[in-house]
Amino acid sequence: MNIKWLAENVLRLVGGEDNVVTVVHCATRLRFSLRDINKVDVAGLEQLEGVIATMKASGQFQVVIGNRVAEVYRQIGEISTLLDDSRGSQQGSRSNNTNVFSKMIDIISSIFTPLLGAMAASGVLKGLLSIALAEGWMSKTESTYVILAAAADSLFYFLPIMLAITTARKFQGNIFVAVSIAGALIYPSIIELFNTKADVSFAGIPVVLMKYTSTVIPIILSIWVMCQLERLFNKFIHETVRSIVTPFLLLVIMVPLTLITIGPIGIYTSELAASFFVTIFGFNSILAGALIAAVWQILVIFGMHWAFTPVIINDITTIGRSTLKAATVPAVFAQAGAVLAVMLKTKNKKMKALAGSTFITALFGITEPAVYGVTLKLKKPFVCAVIAAAVGGGIVGYSNSAAISTGIPSLLTLPIFYGEGFGGLILGICVSFVLAAVLTYIVGFEDIPEEGSAGAVADNKPAASQSTAVSAEQIVAPMSGTIVPLEQVNDKVFSSGVVGDGLAIRPDGNKVFSPVDGTVSASFDSGHALQILSQHGAEILIHVGLDTVQLNGEHYQIHVAENQQVKRGDLLLEFDREAIEQAGYDTITPVIIANADSYQLLQKQTQPQARVGDTLLSLS
Numbered sequence: 001m002n003i004k005w006l007a008e009n010v011l012r013l014v015g016g017e018d019n020v021v022t023v024v025h026c027a028t029r030l031r032f033s034l035r036d037i038n039k040v041d042v043a044g045l046e047q048l049e050g051v052i053a054t055m056k057a058s059g060q061f062q063v064v065i066g067n068r069v070a071e072v073y074r075q076i077g078e079i080s081t082l083l084d085d086s087r088g089s090q091q092g093s094r095s096n097n098t099n100v101f102s103k104m105i106d107i108i109s110s111i112f113t114p115l116l117g118a119m120a121a122s123g124v125l126k127g128l129l130s131i132a133l134a135e136g137w138m139s140k141t142e143s144t145y146v147i148l149a150a151a152a153d154s155l156f157y158f159l160p161i162m163l164a165i166t167t168a169r170k171f172q173g174n175i176f177v178a179v180s181i182a183g184a185l186i187y188p189s190i191i192e193l194f195n196t197k198a199d200v201s202f203a204g205i206p207v208v209l210m211k212y213t214s215t216v217i218p219i220i221l222s223i224w225v226m227c228q229l230e231r232l233f234n235k236f237i238h239e240t241v242r243s244i245v246t247p248f249l250l251l252v253i254m255v256p257l258t259l260i261t262i263g264p265i266g267i268y269t270s271e272l273a274a275s276f277f278v279t280i281f282g283f284n285s286i287l288a289g290a291l292i293a294a295v296w297q298i299l300v301i302f303g304m305h306w307a308f309t310p311v312i313i314n315d316i317t318t319i320g321r322s323t324l325k326a327a328t329v330p331a332v333f334a335q336a337g338a339v340l341a342v343m344l345k346t347k348n349k350k351m352k353a354l355a356g357s358t359f360i361t362a363l364f365g366i367t368e369p370a371v372y373g374v375t376l377k378l379k380k381p382f383v384c385a386v387i388a389a390a391v392g393g394g395i396v397g398y399s400n401s402a403a404i405s406t407g408i409p410s411l412l413t414l415p416i417f418y419g420e421g422f423g424g425l426i427l428g429i430c431v432s433f434v435l436a437a438v439l440t441y442i443v444g445f446e447d448i449p450e451e452g453s454a455g456a457v458a459d460n461k462p463a464a465s466q467s468t469a470v471s472a473e474q475i476v477a478p479m480s481g482t483i484v485p486l487e488q489v490n491d492k493v494f495s496s497g498v499v500g501d502g503l504a505i506r507p508d509g510n511k512v513f514s515p516v517d518g519t520v521s522a523s524f525d526s527g528h529a530l531q532i533l534s535q536h537g538a539e540i541l542i543h544v545g546l547d548t549v550q551l552n553g554e555h556y557q558i559h560v561a562e563n564q565q566v567k568r569g570d571l572l573l574e575f576d577r578e579a580i581e582q583a584g585y586d587t588i589t590p591v592i593i594a595n596a597d598s599y600q601l602l603q604k605q606t607q608p609q610a611r612v613g614d615t616l617l618s619l620s
Helices: 003-013 042-046 069-079 085-090 100-134 143-157 159-170 175-185 188-195 217-236 239-283 285-301 304-319 323-327 329-345 349-363 368-378 380-398 422-443 577-582
Strands: 020-025 029-034 053-057 060-064 200-202 205-207 473-476 481-485 501-507 511-513 518-523 529-534 539-543 556-558 571-575 589-593 602-604 615-619
Touching: 003 042, 003 069, 020 069, 020 100, 029 069, 029 100, 042 053, 060 368, 100 143, 100 159, 100 304, 143 159, 159 175, 159 217, 175 217, 175 239, 200 239, 205 239, 217 239, 217 304, 239 285, 239 304, 285 304, 285 323, 285 329, 285 368, 285 380, 304 323, 323 329, 323 380, 329 349, 329 368, 329 380, 329 422, 349 368, 368 380, 380 422, 501 602, 501 615, 589 615
Parallel strands: none
Antiparallel strands: 020 029, 029 060, 053 060, 200 205, 473 615, 481 501, 501 589, 511 571, 518 529, 529 539, 539 589, 556 571, 602 615
């Protein structure tokens, strides 16, 4: 996969840099906050090699990449100014079409996403050190332990500073002033005043000191207020002195204000939230664990799981452990068990290969490829996994298992759950994994044999594309040339069948004609490809050349527009085959039936040559 190419095309197809307010990433997804969602070319994105799926959820447009999302994110930073901290004040606000809940999810994910990798690493190290102490391999007085413990605890101790950076970036404030405010809260002399329980006042106003190391809510509230004040001050302070006067006023106002009011309110809110979940698990831990595990992957699909991230981190920093986090683990391993059963049971070779690869990624905490590509697509395996997760979650809840740090639940991060209930957590994981696999294998799913259709693994297509009513029809050749089996096309997106089944033509001309009567359902400014929905329901993709989107329309002339009615034989587009080949691009043209899995049989022409109008594919 060419990461730079993918980053450039993702950015272009979401409407370009000017259409992006912010972009962050989680374990598998790029999460865009956009000005105008209508500028997004969804069809184009879903055809890119390296894009698993797209969705609009929680006020964000999300592009599912998989394990290499961090590389794509960094490359976006290289080719744009989207990751520049100085960009904030220059950007307009995003569209206000999203509801309050969606905006909150967007805010939470933007603040916490950049920290999750470091948090997971710190948590794993903390867990391994706990195991080493329990087994007597190390002691707390050893310098080796002290150094490693400092590495593990540093992020959590200085968490307010970390959150000040991400919060200021989200609300487009001065990051360095935000860090200064956070640093003041954990400044040694302030901590000493707290530890000695000294009477403290500011200009005669009593100050109730709190311990702010490892806290979450106080600094987020404080930096949000700071950003509002910064915008207000900048309206009235002349630009010649703004860079000095505004930071001065923010420090003088915000540090005392946070210590006097915002900080204590945040601390009390944190303690209340932590006690709430302690009470829920104390009332019926089995039911609580089962419910959380059952709904977790559903929440992940819609991006709503981000609402629980600050709660989990708050529990860990306030009471040292999170039972809520532990209850989510069986949901991950249940999905892994379900895709394992699909891999063992399916007769479709491509689905078997897809399930095998997503099984491995699911074991290491990346479930989106398994969910979107396999279990949710086949429906019954997803339901089986939810049921199994609930059973495992009940066991975890009963065992009072908990996390001592946050991180994606996986085989690698099991040490973050070491402590009370760790054995119960392992049992819950095993039960959810095995039960999901057994249920999926017994219940089964609608499987399409390999010879019936290769479209069964078109995980890049949204579910809606498979609900179109279809009937038998013939697809004629849109151009003349040599017929090439799809699996011989030098492009994994097409040769693997992930976008559908069909044939490819190596053209000997320069024109593309409509292969059916129907409607142009999608066209591209680059002119290199288009989609047609036939009057009988076939979804046909004609892609002229490989990677030719990079030509940005050069050497292409499209003659139709989206939603235009066309008849078989109508001229769709022209292209300069010789010029494209001289530019270094392969002009082989895949003709794909994107909803091939809606048909019982797809027959392909066996002759080596095709002429315009010859039957290319027969669907029934």
